[in-house]
Amino acid sequence: MNVLKQIYPKMNTNILRLFNTNIPKLHQELKDRTILTRLCSRQQISTRVKNVCTERKAPWSVLFFGSDDFALQSLRQLYHKYEAGKLLSRLEIVTAYGGKENTVTKYARRHRIPIHNWPPDINLSEFHIGLVVSFGHLIPSRIILSFPLGMLNVHGSLLPRWRGAAPIIYALLNGDSETGISIMKVMPKKFDIGEVVAQQKLNVHPDETMPELRDRMSRLGADLLIDTLKRLPDILDHAEPQSNEGITYAPKVTPKLSLVKWNEMTAKNVYDLQRALCELYPLTTTFLGATLKLLDVQVLKDPLPGQQVSDIVPGLLTFNKELNKLVVYCRGNTKISVSNIGCPGRPPMSARDFYNGFLSKNKRKPYLFSS
Structure with missing residues (x-):
């Protein structure tokens, strides 16, 4: 005052x-x-820092990339771990479906898992890691580098064997007795070349079909993925580069692959091709200028009476009344049986009906399937 x-x-x-x-x-x-x-200013800064995943310990924040049945099993396992709250703290998915829902998006909607379309328009650095399972898109560097721990891919083969889009199919059509799961680091510019983080082998049953093997491998892949997440981040530091030897490729499958090449393929090759493609395409061949479908093919090992070895050429077909099936000879004098035939513009017919309609009129003339 x-x-x-x-x-x-x-x-x-x-x-x-x-x-x-x-x-x-x-x-x-x-x-x-x-x-x-x-x-308040400090709190805002702290919030912004928390939005970038800098912690290198569980629970992990995961962005999942997948689109089909093989991917679904891994998503299921991840969701169970997310619900438990110990291994995962956040789970969202990226999928590419062009407006048509796939098994992954249906599962995600049913369980209220956030869905993002490809390419994702979100802050990827909020997630610790990106996980890719049967996604089908080459992921650019800017996305891979956005994740503090990078990205991992679950691949259905023992890399470097069967790099590419269809490893399970190519393992079957080549008659592999062993395959497996590889978990590798995702790299830009090329598919399936990254360092391998984990691998597990799986025996292939001789009569196993593609859907059956895919189901077993999807479960194995999901289990191996969860085990890998439990061992993060140390397991990333022990990743091994792929060998430069034994590299094979499994490109995207087209209908052309279903054509049987009688001069090149043994009976087992034909059977293996059926096992591999049974979910996608039936085996095809050419007969009298028309394309036929060969349904329910089996390998015949026992000798057939009444057929001279000198008469046999690849593609030769006869009808065996005891088996009630067509018999077709392949490379190396091996043979297959065919139970049903699909003709253009007609429903599938039995081997006997095919014989009666096309072969019985001239029994002396040899009939051949061609490639």
């Missing part, structure tokens, strides 16, 4: 008291507001 009195000697005493009473309060209020502003 004395200071104000000196400055303003004519100021009323009551006004001076009012100033002296309220100025300390105003000063304290301004001070509190400054502190609060600073705290």
Whole structure:
């Protein structure tokens, strides 16, 4: 008050008291507001930092990339771990389906897992890691590098064997007795060349079909993926580069692959081709200029009476009344049986009906399937 009195000697005493009473309060209020502003600013910065996954320990925040039945088993396992809350703290998916729902999107919607279309338009650095299972798109560097721990891919072969889109199909049509699962680091520009983080072998049964083997491998892949997540991040530091030897490729399958090449394929080759393609395409051949479908093919090992070895050429077909099936000879004098035939514009017919309609009219003339 004395200071104000000196400055303003004519100021009323009551006004001076009012100033002296309220100025300390105003000063304290301004001070509190400054502190609060600073705290809010720090909180905003802290929130922004938390949105970038810098922790290198579980539970992990995961963005899953997948689109088909093989991927679904891994997503199921991840979702169970997410519900448990110990291994995963966040789970969202990216899929490419062009408006048509696939098994992955259906599962995600049913369990309220957030779905993002490809390419994802989200802050990828909020996730620790990206997991890819049967996705089918080459992922660019900018996406891979957005994840603090990078990206891992579950691949259906023992890399470097069968790099590409259809490893299970090519393992079967080549008669592999062993295959497996590889988990590798995702690399830009090329598919399936990354360092291998984990691998597990699987025996292939001689009569196993593609759907049967795919189901077994999808379960193995899901189990191996969960085991890999449990061993993060240390397992990433022990990844091994793929060998430069034994590299084979499994490109996308087209209908042309279903054509039987009688001069090149043994009976087992034909049977293996059927096992591999049974879910996609029936085996095909050419007969009298028309394309036929060969349904229910089996390998015949026992010798057939009445057929001279000198008469046999690849593609030769006869009808065996005891088996009630067509018999077709392949490379190396091996043979297959065919139970049913698909003709253009007609429903499938039995081997006997095919024989009666096409072969019985001229029994002396040899009939051949061609490639």
